Amino acid sequence: MERNLTHIALFAALIAVLGLVPKIDLVSGVPITAQSLGVMLCGTVLGARRGALAVLLFLGLVAAGLPLLAGGRGGLGVFASPTVGYLVGFPLAAFVAGLVVERLRIAIFPAAFLGAILGGIGVMHVCGIIGMSVMLDKSLPEAAVLALPFLAGDLLKSGLAAAITRGLARLRPASVLSRA
Amino acid sequence: MLTLCSPVDTALHRWPAGVKLAAVALGSAAIFAISALPVMAGVLVALALVYLAQGRAFARAGLRLLRPLWPFFVVLAVWHLWTADLARGALLAGRMLAAVGLANLVTMTTRLDAMLAVLERLLSPLARLGLRPRVLALAMALVIRFVPVLLDKARDLRQAWRARSPRRVGAGIVLPLALAALDDADHVAEALRARGGL
Numbered sequence: 001m002e003r004n005l006t007h008i009a010l011f012a013a014l015i016a017v018l019g020l021v022p023k024i025d026l027v028s029g030v031p032i033t034a035q036s037l038g039v040m041l042c043g044t045v046l047g048a049r050r051g052a053l054a055v056l057l058f059l060g061l062v063a064a065g066l067p068l069l070a071g072g073r074g075g076l077g078v079f080a081s082p083t084v085g086y087l088v089g090f091p092l093a094a095f096v097a098g099l100v101v102e103r104l105r106i107a108i109f110p111a112a113f114l115g116a117i118l119g120g121i122g123v124m125h126v127c128g129i130i131g132m133s134v135m136l137d138k139s140l141p142e143a144a145v146l147a148l149p150f151l152a153g154d155l156l157k158s159g160l161a162a163a164i165t166r167g168l169a170r171l172r173p174a175s176v177l178s179r180a
Numbered sequence: 181m182l183t184l185c186s187p188v189d190t191a192l193h194r195w196p197a198g199v200k201l202a203a204v205a206l207g208s209a210a211i212f213a214i215s216a217l218p219v220m221a222g223v224l225v226a227l228a229l230v231y232l233a234q235g236r237a238f239a240r241a242g243l244r245l246l247r248p249l250w251p252f253f254v255v256l257a258v259w260h261l262w263t264a265d266l267a268r269g270a271l272l273a274g275r276m277l278a279a280v281g282l283a284n285l286v287t288m289t290t291r292l293d294a295m296l297a298v299l300e301r302l303l304s305p306l307a308r309l310g311l312r313p314r315v316l317a318l319a320m321a322l323v324i325r326f327v328p329v330l331l332d333k334a335r336d337l338r339q340a341w342r343a344r345s346p347r348r349v350g351a352g353i354v355l356p357l358a359l360a361a362l363d364d365a366d367h368v369a370e371a372l373r374a375r376g377g378l
Binding site: 003016020068081138163168 | 182183184185204208245246248249252255256259268272276279280281282283284286287288290292295296299315318319320322323324326327329330331334338351354355357358359361362363364365366368369370372373377378
């Protein structure tokens with residue numbers, strides 16, 4: 001019980017820190033926020049339920065007015081902005097990523113990679129695109145065009161999430177709760 | 181860690197948080213129902229006046245919070261110039277500005293503790309599903325405490341990287357950072373258990 005709580009809280013903090021750390025070069029030269037990497041890791045490391053709870057905890061604190069989103073954004077305003085779909089997608093993405101790693105009994109790297117792609121890219125962008133389409137009053141394909149530039153970076157982040165999950169599974173096998 | 185609540189004390193700070201949240205919910209619904217451009221313009225002017233009435237520094241801070249929206253204004257401008265439907269574009273841009281501006285106003289005038297208290301009250305029905313309010317409060321406090329701790333850790337890792345490598349700081353620091361989070365989680369869990377648990 002205590003361990004579940006502290007893992008959820010610490011990974012919620014990790015999502016925030018990955019969004020706030022200045023300039024990690026994922027692809028050299030292009031500053032991509034690592035925040036969605038944090039969301040993927042919540043799912044692949046903590047598992048479906050705990051991962052989603054960690055993301056919800058993070059979003060609750062953002063809504064309460066802490067500037068924890070990438071670029072120091074936060075507050076209720078972000079839930080009224082066109083990117084709200086991505087925020088709704090965050091916990092669902094972590095849940096799906098975690099579910100894949102929990103259920104798919106294959107090696108941890110391919111399982112986490114697949115989970116990160118399905119959750120962190122698939123679910124995340126479906127929610128985000130629906131959100132932009134509603135908020136900007138555009139058709140779904142039109143809104144999808146706005147999401148396209150981010151796909152390459154997201155694929156890279158999925159690979160990173162998988163590699164990091166494998167690394168954690170080697171170094172702290174008991175702490176990777178999605179497989180524990 | 182700083183919150184987005186404005187340090188400029190205003191009369192709005194003294195409204196109960198629950199009232200402000202209900203007002204923003206109703207206000208957003210109304211803003212989304214507006215379909216006439218003059219009405220939207222009127223709402224925006226009124227909102228701007230409310231911001232300005234709280235003082236120049238407050239209004240400037242409010243403007244700063246709106247900055248992340250600019251890419252969407254560009255998208256709307258390009259799109260509606262292309263389709264020659266500028267009135268529609270202006271309405272959508274106004275709607276976005278009004279909804280975000282109104283929500284930011286609540287965030288800027290409500291202290292974090294008041295907001296967390298409302299959040300706890302809203303989530304209290306979940307106690308029946310096993311989510312006790314005390315546990316939720318502890319989880320939120322842990323996040324607030326550990327964001328700066330992990331940020332310090334990230335800074336140390338970046339400095340260590342820069343001391344070792346001429347290349348720019350890369351994703352290599354994420355694994356040790358996640359490891360630190362996992363280890364801290366275990367330590368805090370032990371400390372909680374040692375003090376009698378949850």
